[in-house]
Amino acid sequence: MSNPRVLPADSGLAEAASVLRTGGLVAFPTETVYGLGANALDARAAARIFAAKERPSFDPLITHLADAADLEKLVGSVPPAVVALAARFWPGPLTLIVDRPAAIPPIVTSGLETMAVRVPDNDHARELIAAAGVPVAAPSANRFGQLSPTRAEHVVRGLGAAVDVVLDGGPTRCGIESTIVDARGGRPVVLRLGALPVEALEEVAGPVTVRPGSSGQPVAPGTLAAHYAPRTPLRVVSGAEPPPADGVRRGFLAFRDRPAAGYVAVEVLSAAGDLTEAAARLFDALHRLDATGVEEILVEPVPDIGVGRAVNDRLRRAAATWHPAG
Incomplete structure:
Protein backbone atom coordinates (compact mmCIF):
# COMPACT_ATOMS: atom_id res chain seq x y z
CA MET A 1 0.00 0.00 0.00
CA SER A 2 1.49 3.34 -1.05
CA ASN A 3 1.55 6.34 1.24
CA PRO A 4 -0.21 9.71 1.02
CA ARG A 5 1.61 13.01 0.75
CA VAL A 6 2.65 14.13 4.24
CA LEU A 7 3.03 17.89 4.58
CA PRO A 8 4.03 20.05 7.54
CA ALA A 9 0.86 21.50 9.03
CA ASP A 10 2.11 25.08 8.87
CA SER A 11 3.49 25.19 5.32
CA GLY A 12 1.09 22.66 3.78
CA LEU A 13 -2.18 24.45 4.58
CA ALA A 14 -2.72 26.07 1.18
CA GLU A 15 -2.21 22.81 -0.72
CA ALA A 16 -4.41 20.88 1.71
CA ALA A 17 -7.18 23.49 1.45
CA SER A 18 -7.09 23.18 -2.34
CA VAL A 19 -7.42 19.39 -2.04
CA LEU A 20 -10.51 19.83 0.15
CA ARG A 21 -12.12 22.31 -2.24
CA THR A 22 -11.65 19.90 -5.16
CA GLY A 23 -13.22 16.88 -3.45
CA GLY A 24 -10.13 15.26 -1.92
CA LEU A 25 -9.44 13.83 1.53
CA VAL A 26 -7.11 15.54 4.01
CA ALA A 27 -6.11 14.14 7.38
CA PHE A 28 -5.39 16.96 9.80
CA PRO A 29 -4.59 17.44 13.49
CA THR A 30 -7.11 18.68 16.01
CA GLU A 31 -6.75 18.99 19.77
CA THR A 32 -8.47 15.60 20.18
CA VAL A 33 -7.31 13.17 17.45
CA TYR A 34 -6.45 13.43 13.76
CA GLY A 35 -9.52 13.88 11.57
CA LEU A 36 -10.14 12.62 8.03
CA GLY A 37 -11.63 15.65 6.33
CA ALA A 38 -13.72 16.25 3.23
CA ASN A 39 -15.90 19.10 1.99
CA ALA A 40 -19.10 18.68 4.02
CA LEU A 41 -21.14 20.31 1.22
CA ASP A 42 -20.02 17.69 -1.34
CA ALA A 43 -21.83 14.35 -1.11
CA ARG A 44 -19.30 12.62 -3.37
CA ALA A 45 -16.39 13.81 -1.21
CA ALA A 46 -18.18 12.66 1.95
CA ALA A 47 -18.71 9.25 0.37
CA ARG A 48 -14.93 8.97 -0.02
CA ILE A 49 -14.60 9.22 3.78
CA PHE A 50 -16.86 6.22 4.27
CA ALA A 51 -14.97 4.24 1.61
CA ALA A 52 -11.50 5.14 2.95
CA LYS A 53 -12.41 4.21 6.53
CA GLU A 54 -14.57 1.22 5.52
CA ARG A 55 -17.12 2.94 7.73
CA PRO A 56 -20.76 1.77 7.66
CA SER A 57 -23.08 4.30 6.07
CA PHE A 58 -25.29 4.40 9.18
CA ASP A 59 -22.60 6.03 11.36
CA PRO A 60 -22.81 9.83 11.01
CA LEU A 61 -19.89 12.25 10.67
CA ILE A 62 -18.99 15.40 12.62
CA THR A 63 -18.91 18.66 10.68
CA HIS A 64 -16.08 21.03 11.66
CA LEU A 65 -16.24 24.83 11.41
CA ALA A 66 -13.48 27.43 11.53
CA ASP A 67 -15.32 29.76 13.90
CA ALA A 68 -18.34 29.64 16.23
CA ALA A 69 -19.89 32.50 14.24
CA ASP A 70 -20.13 30.15 11.26
CA LEU A 71 -22.74 27.98 13.02
CA GLU A 72 -25.72 30.29 12.55
CA LYS A 73 -24.53 31.14 9.02
CA LEU A 74 -24.76 27.45 8.16
CA VAL A 75 -27.68 26.28 10.27
CA GLY A 76 -29.82 29.36 10.82
CA SER A 77 -31.69 29.52 14.11
CA VAL A 78 -29.92 27.72 16.97
CA PRO A 79 -31.46 26.93 20.40
CA PRO A 80 -30.25 29.21 23.23
CA ALA A 81 -28.70 26.31 25.19
CA VAL A 82 -26.61 25.35 22.16
CA VAL A 83 -25.51 28.97 21.74
CA ALA A 84 -24.51 29.15 25.42
CA LEU A 85 -22.43 25.96 25.29
CA ALA A 86 -20.74 27.00 22.04
CA ALA A 87 -19.93 30.41 23.51
CA ARG A 88 -18.30 28.78 26.54
CA PHE A 89 -16.50 25.78 25.02
CA TRP A 90 -15.70 26.61 21.37
CA PRO A 91 -13.06 26.30 20.14
CA GLY A 92 -12.75 23.09 22.10
CA PRO A 93 -13.49 19.37 22.38
CA LEU A 94 -17.28 19.75 22.47
CA THR A 95 -19.53 18.54 19.64
CA LEU A 96 -23.10 19.83 19.63
CA ILE A 97 -26.19 18.38 17.96
CA VAL A 98 -28.18 20.77 15.78
CA ASP A 99 -30.78 20.42 13.04
CA ARG A 100 -29.25 19.48 9.69
CA PRO A 101 -29.38 22.39 7.23
CA ALA A 102 -30.36 21.76 3.61
CA ALA A 103 -26.81 22.62 2.50
CA ILE A 104 -25.41 19.54 4.23
CA PRO A 105 -26.12 16.38 2.17
CA PRO A 106 -27.82 13.52 4.04
CA ILE A 107 -24.81 11.21 3.61
CA VAL A 108 -22.87 13.37 6.12
CA THR A 109 -25.50 12.71 8.81
CA SER A 110 -26.28 9.14 7.71
CA GLY A 111 -29.80 10.23 6.83
CA LEU A 112 -30.51 11.81 10.21
CA GLU A 113 -32.26 15.17 10.36
CA THR A 114 -29.71 16.25 12.96
CA MET A 115 -26.04 17.12 12.53
CA ALA A 116 -23.04 16.90 14.86
CA VAL A 117 -20.85 20.01 14.67
CA ARG A 118 -17.86 21.54 16.45
CA VAL A 119 -15.05 24.11 16.23
CA PRO A 120 -11.68 22.44 16.95
CA ASP A 121 -9.20 24.03 19.35
CA ASN A 122 -6.23 23.67 17.03
CA ASP A 123 -4.86 26.57 15.01
CA HIS A 124 -3.87 24.40 12.05
CA ALA A 125 -7.33 22.82 11.88
CA ARG A 126 -9.19 26.11 11.98
CA GLU A 127 -6.82 27.73 9.48
CA LEU A 128 -7.30 24.77 7.12
CA ILE A 129 -11.10 25.00 7.32
CA ALA A 130 -11.03 28.77 6.84
CA ALA A 131 -8.67 28.48 3.86
CA ALA A 132 -10.84 25.79 2.26
CA GLY A 133 -13.87 28.07 2.64
CA VAL A 134 -16.23 25.18 3.38
CA PRO A 135 -17.36 23.25 6.46
CA VAL A 136 -15.33 20.04 6.80
CA ALA A 137 -16.83 16.66 7.64
CA ALA A 138 -14.23 14.71 9.59
CA PRO A 139 -14.38 11.52 11.65
CA SER A 140 -11.16 10.15 13.12
CA ALA A 141 -8.56 9.30 10.48
CA ASN A 142 -8.40 5.51 10.98
CA ARG A 143 -10.05 2.36 9.74
CA PHE A 144 -13.52 2.01 11.23
CA GLY A 145 -13.56 0.58 14.74
CA GLN A 146 -9.79 0.68 15.20
CA LEU A 147 -7.60 2.86 17.40
CA SER A 148 -7.93 6.58 16.80
CA PRO A 149 -4.78 8.34 15.50
CA THR A 150 -2.99 10.88 17.66
CA ARG A 151 0.05 11.25 15.37
CA ALA A 152 0.44 11.65 11.62
CA GLU A 153 2.29 8.34 11.39
CA HIS A 154 -0.76 6.56 12.83
CA VAL A 155 -2.79 7.92 9.90
CA VAL A 156 -0.22 6.88 7.31
CA ARG A 157 0.07 3.39 8.78
CA GLY A 158 -3.68 2.91 9.03
CA LEU A 159 -5.07 4.52 5.87
CA GLY A 160 -2.15 4.82 3.44
CA ALA A 161 -3.00 6.18 0.00
CA ALA A 162 -6.73 6.22 0.79
CA VAL A 163 -5.89 9.76 1.99
CA ASP A 164 -4.67 12.38 -0.46
CA VAL A 165 -2.78 14.55 2.03
CA VAL A 166 -1.79 14.23 5.70
CA LEU A 167 -0.98 17.44 7.56
CA ASP A 168 1.57 16.63 10.24
CA GLY A 169 1.01 18.84 13.27
CA GLY A 170 2.68 16.59 15.80
CA PRO A 171 0.92 14.69 18.59
CA THR A 172 -2.56 15.82 19.55
CA ARG A 173 -3.08 17.48 22.93
CA CYS A 174 -6.19 15.79 24.35
CA GLY A 175 -5.68 12.33 22.86
CA ILE A 176 -9.33 11.26 22.91
CA GLU A 177 -12.35 12.40 20.94
CA SER A 178 -14.72 15.26 21.70
CA THR A 179 -17.66 15.05 24.07
CA ILE A 180 -20.97 15.00 22.15
CA VAL A 181 -23.98 16.78 23.66
CA ASP A 182 -27.58 17.24 22.52
CA ALA A 183 -28.78 20.46 24.17
CA ARG A 184 -31.66 21.30 21.83
CA GLY A 185 -34.34 20.94 24.46
CA GLY A 186 -34.68 20.37 28.21
CA ARG A 187 -31.80 18.84 30.12
CA PRO A 188 -28.67 18.39 27.96
CA VAL A 189 -27.85 14.79 27.04
CA VAL A 190 -24.27 13.56 26.73
CA LEU A 191 -24.29 11.10 23.82
CA ARG A 192 -20.55 10.40 23.92
CA LEU A 193 -18.13 10.93 26.78
CA GLY A 194 -15.01 12.71 25.66
CA ALA A 195 -12.21 15.15 26.34
CA LEU A 196 -14.53 17.75 27.88
CA PRO A 197 -15.49 16.36 31.31
CA VAL A 198 -19.14 16.13 32.33
CA GLU A 199 -18.31 18.18 35.41
CA ALA A 200 -17.22 21.12 33.23
CA LEU A 201 -20.45 20.91 31.25
CA GLU A 202 -22.54 20.93 34.40
CA GLU A 203 -20.85 24.10 35.63
CA VAL A 204 -22.42 25.87 32.64
CA ALA A 205 -25.55 23.85 31.80
CA GLY A 206 -26.59 22.43 35.17
CA PRO A 207 -27.35 18.70 35.54
CA VAL A 208 -26.92 16.62 32.39
CA THR A 209 -28.01 13.14 31.42
CA VAL A 210 -25.25 10.76 30.31
CA ARG A 211 -26.51 8.34 27.70
CA PRO A 212 -23.53 7.00 25.75
CA GLY A 213 -24.07 3.91 23.63
CA SER A 214 -26.22 2.85 20.73
CA SER A 215 -28.28 -0.28 20.12
CA GLY A 216 -29.58 0.71 16.67
CA GLN A 217 -28.55 3.39 14.21
CA PRO A 218 -26.20 5.72 16.08
CA VAL A 219 -27.60 9.18 16.81
CA ALA A 220 -24.02 10.45 17.13
CA PRO A 221 -20.57 9.28 16.02
CA GLY A 222 -18.50 6.95 18.19
CA THR A 223 -21.39 5.51 20.19
CA LEU A 224 -21.34 1.90 19.02
CA ALA A 225 -20.80 -0.65 21.79
CA ALA A 226 -17.64 -2.03 20.14
CA HIS A 227 -15.17 0.58 18.93
CA TYR A 228 -11.69 2.14 19.39
CA ALA A 229 -9.99 -1.28 19.36
CA PRO A 230 -6.39 -2.31 18.67
CA ARG A 231 -5.72 -5.22 16.32
CA THR A 232 -4.55 -7.22 19.33
CA PRO A 233 -7.23 -8.71 21.61
CA LEU A 234 -7.75 -6.45 24.62
CA ARG A 235 -9.19 -7.21 28.04
CA VAL A 236 -9.94 -4.92 31.02
CA VAL A 237 -8.74 -6.35 34.34
CA SER A 238 -8.26 -5.28 37.93
CA GLY A 239 -4.93 -3.49 38.31
CA ALA A 240 -4.03 -5.94 41.10
CA GLU A 241 -4.27 -9.02 38.91
CA PRO A 242 -0.96 -10.70 37.96
CA PRO A 243 -0.72 -12.01 34.40
CA PRO A 244 -1.90 -15.61 33.98
CA ALA A 245 0.97 -18.13 33.87
CA ASP A 246 -0.19 -19.74 30.63
CA GLY A 247 2.62 -18.88 28.23
CA VAL A 248 0.62 -16.20 26.37
CA ARG A 249 2.73 -13.16 25.45
CA ARG A 250 0.93 -10.18 26.98
CA GLY A 251 1.29 -6.44 27.16
CA PHE A 252 -0.10 -4.30 29.95
CA LEU A 253 -1.55 -0.79 29.94
CA ALA A 254 -1.27 0.65 33.43
CA PHE A 255 -2.71 3.85 34.82
CA ARG A 256 0.21 4.44 37.17
CA ASP A 257 3.58 2.69 37.36
CA ARG A 258 3.59 -0.96 38.36
CA PRO A 259 5.98 -3.94 38.25
CA ALA A 260 6.45 -5.28 34.73
CA ALA A 261 7.12 -8.89 35.75
CA GLY A 262 5.35 -11.37 33.51
CA TYR A 263 4.60 -8.91 30.69
CA VAL A 264 6.40 -8.56 27.37
CA ALA A 265 5.68 -4.82 27.26
CA VAL A 266 4.18 -2.29 29.68
CA GLU A 267 2.88 1.20 28.95
CA VAL A 268 2.07 3.65 31.77
CA LEU A 269 -0.54 6.33 31.13
CA SER A 270 0.56 8.67 33.92
CA ALA A 271 3.18 7.95 36.56
CA ALA A 272 1.83 10.94 38.47
CA GLY A 273 -1.76 9.69 38.31
CA ASP A 274 -2.87 12.67 36.21
CA LEU A 275 -6.08 11.88 34.29
CA THR A 276 -5.50 14.57 31.64
CA GLU A 277 -2.10 13.07 30.87
CA ALA A 278 -3.62 9.58 30.86
CA ALA A 279 -6.22 10.60 28.29
CA ALA A 280 -3.60 12.29 26.11
CA ARG A 281 -1.45 9.13 26.13
CA LEU A 282 -4.22 6.52 25.81
CA PHE A 283 -4.37 5.82 22.06
CA ASP A 284 -0.65 6.47 21.55
CA ALA A 285 0.19 3.88 24.21
CA LEU A 286 -2.22 1.35 22.71
CA HIS A 287 -0.71 1.91 19.25
CA ARG A 288 2.73 1.08 20.70
CA LEU A 289 1.49 -2.05 22.50
CA ASP A 290 -0.32 -3.13 19.34
CA ALA A 291 2.98 -2.94 17.44
CA THR A 292 4.94 -5.16 19.85
CA ALA A 318 -12.27 -1.61 22.81
CA ALA A 319 -12.70 -4.68 25.01
CA ALA A 320 -16.22 -5.25 23.66
CA THR A 321 -14.75 -5.66 20.19
CA TRP A 322 -12.96 -8.79 21.40
CA HIS A 323 -15.29 -9.88 24.21
CA PRO A 324 -18.85 -8.85 23.24
CA ALA A 325 -21.48 -9.00 25.95
CA GLY A 326 -23.70 -12.01 25.91
Missing part, protein backbone atom coordinates in the same frame (compact mmCIF):
# COMPACT_ATOMS: atom_id res chain seq x y z
CA GLY A 293 3.51 -8.43 18.56
CA VAL A 294 1.96 -9.47 21.88
CA GLU A 295 -0.96 -11.88 21.78
CA GLU A 296 -3.17 -10.03 24.26
CA ILE A 297 -3.26 -6.60 25.87
CA LEU A 298 -4.48 -6.30 29.46
CA VAL A 299 -5.57 -2.86 30.65
CA GLU A 300 -6.56 -1.48 34.02
CA PRO A 301 -9.27 1.17 34.32
CA VAL A 302 -8.48 4.65 35.57
CA PRO A 303 -10.39 6.53 38.31
CA ASP A 304 -13.91 7.08 36.95
CA ILE A 305 -14.07 10.84 37.42
CA GLY A 306 -13.54 13.80 35.11
CA VAL A 307 -11.93 12.85 31.81
CA GLY A 308 -11.25 9.42 33.36
CA ARG A 309 -14.86 8.51 32.55
CA ALA A 310 -14.10 8.97 28.85
CA VAL A 311 -10.88 6.93 29.12
CA ASN A 312 -12.78 4.06 30.73
CA ASP A 313 -15.51 4.39 28.10
CA ARG A 314 -12.91 3.88 25.35
CA LEU A 315 -11.40 0.87 27.17
CA ARG A 316 -14.82 -0.77 27.57
CA ARG A 317 -15.67 -0.29 23.90
Whole structure:
Protein backbone atom coordinates (compact mmCIF):
# COMPACT_ATOMS: atom_id res chain seq x y z
CA MET A 1 0.00 0.00 0.00
CA SER A 2 1.49 3.34 -1.05
CA ASN A 3 1.55 6.34 1.24
CA PRO A 4 -0.21 9.71 1.02
CA ARG A 5 1.61 13.01 0.75
CA VAL A 6 2.65 14.13 4.24
CA LEU A 7 3.03 17.89 4.58
CA PRO A 8 4.03 20.05 7.54
CA ALA A 9 0.86 21.50 9.03
CA ASP A 10 2.11 25.08 8.87
CA SER A 11 3.49 25.19 5.32
CA GLY A 12 1.09 22.66 3.78
CA LEU A 13 -2.18 24.45 4.58
CA ALA A 14 -2.72 26.07 1.18
CA GLU A 15 -2.21 22.81 -0.72
CA ALA A 16 -4.41 20.88 1.71
CA ALA A 17 -7.18 23.49 1.45
CA SER A 18 -7.09 23.18 -2.34
CA VAL A 19 -7.42 19.39 -2.04
CA LEU A 20 -10.51 19.83 0.15
CA ARG A 21 -12.12 22.31 -2.24
CA THR A 22 -11.65 19.90 -5.16
CA GLY A 23 -13.22 16.88 -3.45
CA GLY A 24 -10.13 15.26 -1.92
CA LEU A 25 -9.44 13.83 1.53
CA VAL A 26 -7.11 15.54 4.01
CA ALA A 27 -6.11 14.14 7.38
CA PHE A 28 -5.39 16.96 9.80
CA PRO A 29 -4.59 17.44 13.49
CA THR A 30 -7.11 18.68 16.01
CA GLU A 31 -6.75 18.99 19.77
CA THR A 32 -8.47 15.60 20.18
CA VAL A 33 -7.31 13.17 17.45
CA TYR A 34 -6.45 13.43 13.76
CA GLY A 35 -9.52 13.88 11.57
CA LEU A 36 -10.14 12.62 8.03
CA GLY A 37 -11.63 15.65 6.33
CA ALA A 38 -13.72 16.25 3.23
CA ASN A 39 -15.90 19.10 1.99
CA ALA A 40 -19.10 18.68 4.02
CA LEU A 41 -21.14 20.31 1.22
CA ASP A 42 -20.02 17.69 -1.34
CA ALA A 43 -21.83 14.35 -1.11
CA ARG A 44 -19.30 12.62 -3.37
CA ALA A 45 -16.39 13.81 -1.21
CA ALA A 46 -18.18 12.66 1.95
CA ALA A 47 -18.71 9.25 0.37
CA ARG A 48 -14.93 8.97 -0.02
CA ILE A 49 -14.60 9.22 3.78
CA PHE A 50 -16.86 6.22 4.27
CA ALA A 51 -14.97 4.24 1.61
CA ALA A 52 -11.50 5.14 2.95
CA LYS A 53 -12.41 4.21 6.53
CA GLU A 54 -14.57 1.22 5.52
CA ARG A 55 -17.12 2.94 7.73
CA PRO A 56 -20.76 1.77 7.66
CA SER A 57 -23.08 4.30 6.07
CA PHE A 58 -25.29 4.40 9.18
CA ASP A 59 -22.60 6.03 11.36
CA PRO A 60 -22.81 9.83 11.01
CA LEU A 61 -19.89 12.25 10.67
CA ILE A 62 -18.99 15.40 12.62
CA THR A 63 -18.91 18.66 10.68
CA HIS A 64 -16.08 21.03 11.66
CA LEU A 65 -16.24 24.83 11.41
CA ALA A 66 -13.48 27.43 11.53
CA ASP A 67 -15.32 29.76 13.90
CA ALA A 68 -18.34 29.64 16.23
CA ALA A 69 -19.89 32.50 14.24
CA ASP A 70 -20.13 30.15 11.26
CA LEU A 71 -22.74 27.98 13.02
CA GLU A 72 -25.72 30.29 12.55
CA LYS A 73 -24.53 31.14 9.02
CA LEU A 74 -24.76 27.45 8.16
CA VAL A 75 -27.68 26.28 10.27
CA GLY A 76 -29.82 29.36 10.82
CA SER A 77 -31.69 29.52 14.11
CA VAL A 78 -29.92 27.72 16.97
CA PRO A 79 -31.46 26.93 20.40
CA PRO A 80 -30.25 29.21 23.23
CA ALA A 81 -28.70 26.31 25.19
CA VAL A 82 -26.61 25.35 22.16
CA VAL A 83 -25.51 28.97 21.74
CA ALA A 84 -24.51 29.15 25.42
CA LEU A 85 -22.43 25.96 25.29
CA ALA A 86 -20.74 27.00 22.04
CA ALA A 87 -19.93 30.41 23.51
CA ARG A 88 -18.30 28.78 26.54
CA PHE A 89 -16.50 25.78 25.02
CA TRP A 90 -15.70 26.61 21.37
CA PRO A 91 -13.06 26.30 20.14
CA GLY A 92 -12.75 23.09 22.10
CA PRO A 93 -13.49 19.37 22.38
CA LEU A 94 -17.28 19.75 22.47
CA THR A 95 -19.53 18.54 19.64
CA LEU A 96 -23.10 19.83 19.63
CA ILE A 97 -26.19 18.38 17.96
CA VAL A 98 -28.18 20.77 15.78
CA ASP A 99 -30.78 20.42 13.04
CA ARG A 100 -29.25 19.48 9.69
CA PRO A 101 -29.38 22.39 7.23
CA ALA A 102 -30.36 21.76 3.61
CA ALA A 103 -26.81 22.62 2.50
CA ILE A 104 -25.41 19.54 4.23
CA PRO A 105 -26.12 16.38 2.17
CA PRO A 106 -27.82 13.52 4.04
CA ILE A 107 -24.81 11.21 3.61
CA VAL A 108 -22.87 13.37 6.12
CA THR A 109 -25.50 12.71 8.81
CA SER A 110 -26.28 9.14 7.71
CA GLY A 111 -29.80 10.23 6.83
CA LEU A 112 -30.51 11.81 10.21
CA GLU A 113 -32.26 15.17 10.36
CA THR A 114 -29.71 16.25 12.96
CA MET A 115 -26.04 17.12 12.53
CA ALA A 116 -23.04 16.90 14.86
CA VAL A 117 -20.85 20.01 14.67
CA ARG A 118 -17.86 21.54 16.45
CA VAL A 119 -15.05 24.11 16.23
CA PRO A 120 -11.68 22.44 16.95
CA ASP A 121 -9.20 24.03 19.35
CA ASN A 122 -6.23 23.67 17.03
CA ASP A 123 -4.86 26.57 15.01
CA HIS A 124 -3.87 24.40 12.05
CA ALA A 125 -7.33 22.82 11.88
CA ARG A 126 -9.19 26.11 11.98
CA GLU A 127 -6.82 27.73 9.48
CA LEU A 128 -7.30 24.77 7.12
CA ILE A 129 -11.10 25.00 7.32
CA ALA A 130 -11.03 28.77 6.84
CA ALA A 131 -8.67 28.48 3.86
CA ALA A 132 -10.84 25.79 2.26
CA GLY A 133 -13.87 28.07 2.64
CA VAL A 134 -16.23 25.18 3.38
CA PRO A 135 -17.36 23.25 6.46
CA VAL A 136 -15.33 20.04 6.80
CA ALA A 137 -16.83 16.66 7.64
CA ALA A 138 -14.23 14.71 9.59
CA PRO A 139 -14.38 11.52 11.65
CA SER A 140 -11.16 10.15 13.12
CA ALA A 141 -8.56 9.30 10.48
CA ASN A 142 -8.40 5.51 10.98
CA ARG A 143 -10.05 2.36 9.74
CA PHE A 144 -13.52 2.01 11.23
CA GLY A 145 -13.56 0.58 14.74
CA GLN A 146 -9.79 0.68 15.20
CA LEU A 147 -7.60 2.86 17.40
CA SER A 148 -7.93 6.58 16.80
CA PRO A 149 -4.78 8.34 15.50
CA THR A 150 -2.99 10.88 17.66
CA ARG A 151 0.05 11.25 15.37
CA ALA A 152 0.44 11.65 11.62
CA GLU A 153 2.29 8.34 11.39
CA HIS A 154 -0.76 6.56 12.83
CA VAL A 155 -2.79 7.92 9.90
CA VAL A 156 -0.22 6.88 7.31
CA ARG A 157 0.07 3.39 8.78
CA GLY A 158 -3.68 2.91 9.03
CA LEU A 159 -5.07 4.52 5.87
CA GLY A 160 -2.15 4.82 3.44
CA ALA A 161 -3.00 6.18 0.00
CA ALA A 162 -6.73 6.22 0.79
CA VAL A 163 -5.89 9.76 1.99
CA ASP A 164 -4.67 12.38 -0.46
CA VAL A 165 -2.78 14.55 2.03
CA VAL A 166 -1.79 14.23 5.70
CA LEU A 167 -0.98 17.44 7.56
CA ASP A 168 1.57 16.63 10.24
CA GLY A 169 1.01 18.84 13.27
CA GLY A 170 2.68 16.59 15.80
CA PRO A 171 0.92 14.69 18.59
CA THR A 172 -2.56 15.82 19.55
CA ARG A 173 -3.08 17.48 22.93
CA CYS A 174 -6.19 15.79 24.35
CA GLY A 175 -5.68 12.33 22.86
CA ILE A 176 -9.33 11.26 22.91
CA GLU A 177 -12.35 12.40 20.94
CA SER A 178 -14.72 15.26 21.70
CA THR A 179 -17.66 15.05 24.07
CA ILE A 180 -20.97 15.00 22.15
CA VAL A 181 -23.98 16.78 23.66
CA ASP A 182 -27.58 17.24 22.52
CA ALA A 183 -28.78 20.46 24.17
CA ARG A 184 -31.66 21.30 21.83
CA GLY A 185 -34.34 20.94 24.46
CA GLY A 186 -34.68 20.37 28.21
CA ARG A 187 -31.80 18.84 30.12
CA PRO A 188 -28.67 18.39 27.96
CA VAL A 189 -27.85 14.79 27.04
CA VAL A 190 -24.27 13.56 26.73
CA LEU A 191 -24.29 11.10 23.82
CA ARG A 192 -20.55 10.40 23.92
CA LEU A 193 -18.13 10.93 26.78
CA GLY A 194 -15.01 12.71 25.66
CA ALA A 195 -12.21 15.15 26.34
CA LEU A 196 -14.53 17.75 27.88
CA PRO A 197 -15.49 16.36 31.31
CA VAL A 198 -19.14 16.13 32.33
CA GLU A 199 -18.31 18.18 35.41
CA ALA A 200 -17.22 21.12 33.23
CA LEU A 201 -20.45 20.91 31.25
CA GLU A 202 -22.54 20.93 34.40
CA GLU A 203 -20.85 24.10 35.63
CA VAL A 204 -22.42 25.87 32.64
CA ALA A 205 -25.55 23.85 31.80
CA GLY A 206 -26.59 22.43 35.17
CA PRO A 207 -27.35 18.70 35.54
CA VAL A 208 -26.92 16.62 32.39
CA THR A 209 -28.01 13.14 31.42
CA VAL A 210 -25.25 10.76 30.31
CA ARG A 211 -26.51 8.34 27.70
CA PRO A 212 -23.53 7.00 25.75
CA GLY A 213 -24.07 3.91 23.63
CA SER A 214 -26.22 2.85 20.73
CA SER A 215 -28.28 -0.28 20.12
CA GLY A 216 -29.58 0.71 16.67
CA GLN A 217 -28.55 3.39 14.21
CA PRO A 218 -26.20 5.72 16.08
CA VAL A 219 -27.60 9.18 16.81
CA ALA A 220 -24.02 10.45 17.13
CA PRO A 221 -20.57 9.28 16.02
CA GLY A 222 -18.50 6.95 18.19
CA THR A 223 -21.39 5.51 20.19
CA LEU A 224 -21.34 1.90 19.02
CA ALA A 225 -20.80 -0.65 21.79
CA ALA A 226 -17.64 -2.03 20.14
CA HIS A 227 -15.17 0.58 18.93
CA TYR A 228 -11.69 2.14 19.39
CA ALA A 229 -9.99 -1.28 19.36
CA PRO A 230 -6.39 -2.31 18.67
CA ARG A 231 -5.72 -5.22 16.32
CA THR A 232 -4.55 -7.22 19.33
CA PRO A 233 -7.23 -8.71 21.61
CA LEU A 234 -7.75 -6.45 24.62
CA ARG A 235 -9.19 -7.21 28.04
CA VAL A 236 -9.94 -4.92 31.02
CA VAL A 237 -8.74 -6.35 34.34
CA SER A 238 -8.26 -5.28 37.93
CA GLY A 239 -4.93 -3.49 38.31
CA ALA A 240 -4.03 -5.94 41.10
CA GLU A 241 -4.27 -9.02 38.91
CA PRO A 242 -0.96 -10.70 37.96
CA PRO A 243 -0.72 -12.01 34.40
CA PRO A 244 -1.90 -15.61 33.98
CA ALA A 245 0.97 -18.13 33.87
CA ASP A 246 -0.19 -19.74 30.63
CA GLY A 247 2.62 -18.88 28.23
CA VAL A 248 0.62 -16.20 26.37
CA ARG A 249 2.73 -13.16 25.45
CA ARG A 250 0.93 -10.18 26.98
CA GLY A 251 1.29 -6.44 27.16
CA PHE A 252 -0.10 -4.30 29.95
CA LEU A 253 -1.55 -0.79 29.94
CA ALA A 254 -1.27 0.65 33.43
CA PHE A 255 -2.71 3.85 34.82
CA ARG A 256 0.21 4.44 37.17
CA ASP A 257 3.58 2.69 37.36
CA ARG A 258 3.59 -0.96 38.36
CA PRO A 259 5.98 -3.94 38.25
CA ALA A 260 6.45 -5.28 34.73
CA ALA A 261 7.12 -8.89 35.75
CA GLY A 262 5.35 -11.37 33.51
CA TYR A 263 4.60 -8.91 30.69
CA VAL A 264 6.40 -8.56 27.37
CA ALA A 265 5.68 -4.82 27.26
CA VAL A 266 4.18 -2.29 29.68
CA GLU A 267 2.88 1.20 28.95
CA VAL A 268 2.07 3.65 31.77
CA LEU A 269 -0.54 6.33 31.13
CA SER A 270 0.56 8.67 33.92
CA ALA A 271 3.18 7.95 36.56
CA ALA A 272 1.83 10.94 38.47
CA GLY A 273 -1.76 9.69 38.31
CA ASP A 274 -2.87 12.67 36.21
CA LEU A 275 -6.08 11.88 34.29
CA THR A 276 -5.50 14.57 31.64
CA GLU A 277 -2.10 13.07 30.87
CA ALA A 278 -3.62 9.58 30.86
CA ALA A 279 -6.22 10.60 28.29
CA ALA A 280 -3.60 12.29 26.11
CA ARG A 281 -1.45 9.13 26.13
CA LEU A 282 -4.22 6.52 25.81
CA PHE A 283 -4.37 5.82 22.06
CA ASP A 284 -0.65 6.47 21.55
CA ALA A 285 0.19 3.88 24.21
CA LEU A 286 -2.22 1.35 22.71
CA HIS A 287 -0.71 1.91 19.25
CA ARG A 288 2.73 1.08 20.70
CA LEU A 289 1.49 -2.05 22.50
CA ASP A 290 -0.32 -3.13 19.34
CA ALA A 291 2.98 -2.94 17.44
CA THR A 292 4.94 -5.16 19.85
CA GLY A 293 3.51 -8.43 18.56
CA VAL A 294 1.96 -9.47 21.88
CA GLU A 295 -0.96 -11.88 21.78
CA GLU A 296 -3.17 -10.03 24.26
CA ILE A 297 -3.26 -6.60 25.87
CA LEU A 298 -4.48 -6.30 29.46
CA VAL A 299 -5.57 -2.86 30.65
CA GLU A 300 -6.56 -1.48 34.02
CA PRO A 301 -9.27 1.17 34.32
CA VAL A 302 -8.48 4.65 35.57
CA PRO A 303 -10.39 6.53 38.31
CA ASP A 304 -13.91 7.08 36.95
CA ILE A 305 -14.07 10.84 37.42
CA GLY A 306 -13.54 13.80 35.11
CA VAL A 307 -11.93 12.85 31.81
CA GLY A 308 -11.25 9.42 33.36
CA ARG A 309 -14.86 8.51 32.55
CA ALA A 310 -14.10 8.97 28.85
CA VAL A 311 -10.88 6.93 29.12
CA ASN A 312 -12.78 4.06 30.73
CA ASP A 313 -15.51 4.39 28.10
CA ARG A 314 -12.91 3.88 25.35
CA LEU A 315 -11.40 0.87 27.17
CA ARG A 316 -14.82 -0.77 27.57
CA ARG A 317 -15.67 -0.29 23.90
CA ALA A 318 -12.27 -1.61 22.81
CA ALA A 319 -12.70 -4.68 25.01
CA ALA A 320 -16.22 -5.25 23.66
CA THR A 321 -14.75 -5.66 20.19
CA TRP A 322 -12.96 -8.79 21.40
CA HIS A 323 -15.29 -9.88 24.21
CA PRO A 324 -18.85 -8.85 23.24
CA ALA A 325 -21.48 -9.00 25.95
CA GLY A 326 -23.70 -12.01 25.91
